Amino acid sequence: MSLTNKVDMHIHSDNSFDGHHSVILLCEHACLKGVRGIAITDHCEIDSKTMDFRALTLNSYVNSRLAQKVFSGNLIVMQGIELGQAIYNKPLAEKILSEFEYDFVLGSIHNLENMEDFFFLDFKNYSVDDLMRRYFEAELELAQWNQFDSLAHLTYPLRYLVDREDLYLDLKPYQKLIDEILLTLVKNNKALEINTSGLFMKMHSTLPDAPVVRRFKELGGKYITVGSDSHYADRIGNGIEEGMQLAKQCGFDFITIYHKREPVMIPIED
Template identity: 45%
Template sequence: MKYTQIFDTHTHSINSFDGNHTVDEMIESAIDLGCKGIALTDHCDIDGMVDTCFDFQDKQFREVERARSIFGDKIKIYHGVELGQGIYEKELSEKFLSSYDFDFVLGSVHNLKNTEDFYFLDYSKYNVEELLKKYFDAVLETAKWNMTDSLAHITYPFRYLIDRGFMPDNISCCDDVIKEIFAVVIENGKAIELNVSGLNMTMHDTLPSKRYIKMYHDMGGKYVTVGSDSHYKDKIAVNVDTGYNILKECGFDSFTVFENRKPKCIKIV
């Protein structure tokens, strides 16, 4: 890898419904790749896990704690979670977050309320611009709720809209609400995520794109976490170095990790 300090802050083990490898396997792979840090951010899409979120997290937390005792001298391991749709179950989400000593909480929106994940939607049945407006309004509400540390892949629907040929010709229709999201994040001293998974997808781009990372920087944004969104041990840290390149091109000289829910800037070297 080009850089000496590689931290992958968005990964999924088999504790996620779509994960494929154990916590130990994910960490061992990160060590083999020369990573200095990894956050295990398994999915808790809480609107679909109302009755099981604590059982899930108890198991995941134990496994990460055990891995820390085994591998902690070789790599920094962060207790993380990707809390999906927290705003739809705010009371439960806040109880959940207060019940564990997380290092890092990614906040995400994978679906609108009482709707399937954007992955499953038939976009021919929707007004896509109205769908995007509802999506970004939900992300804005998540930012204002201010219970998470970094907003994950804030242009998430673009993955599937681009892949299936439904992306609006003029994406600037989203700019005003994205600027508002950035303003709230900056005011709250939180982060956005540069999710590099899209570089290996049909979209061939990051989530959000470089244009939005530059917008965030120019608005005064300070904190950016960078994650592969890997669901496989052999995908850990893939394109994270490209993410660091993008940060540097946009004016950042560091990326962000969270320890005990506090941001820590690490110089890109």
């Protein structure tokens, strides 16, 4: 596989509350690692009661635009955003999207309404089945909202169920909901993200994993994005080749990048 086609569509700078490095440093590391392009997708958690996401979102946009100019000809830099929990305040989410000319919008759910991020939950205090069912129902509502380009880490809670509880969940009870989500993406010409962060965690798999990606293809899915979900400069591009290979194994010949919210398909192999 040619490294010239290696693109990381999910990266966080220090304009994310949990990011660590500047956009410029991220771009420098991407160039050093032979990455062709990156999307800066800083967090915008719509339901946050404490985060000053408006200022961070503006900073991220300005920093990304500057990086586009600085690295022009050497690195494709896409101005993006990871819009978290948009369905809990759709008017605000839509207002933010109207204020900036993004290349790429990731849609994600990190928590159920009025609850903490799954990262913080003590799963012993909850019915995991209830949490997962409500989570996929929220993902379906997000897919139906349809104001994003790619649906991020569809199986996000599994990161922490496996990492902390050693619980490898069978997704069959939720297959009908998952199919509804995937069919909605297909209908709306949206992408499914292969998030490679799980490859470097206890679960050792992408989010979602191969069966879900393959099912997306079976249902008519066309667009796949691959992202490391990196919050550190030295982790940019981690797992991207593996994610591209997985996409190929599941029947996709192209991955997708975005320019001004329009999909651009590039071959997985030259």
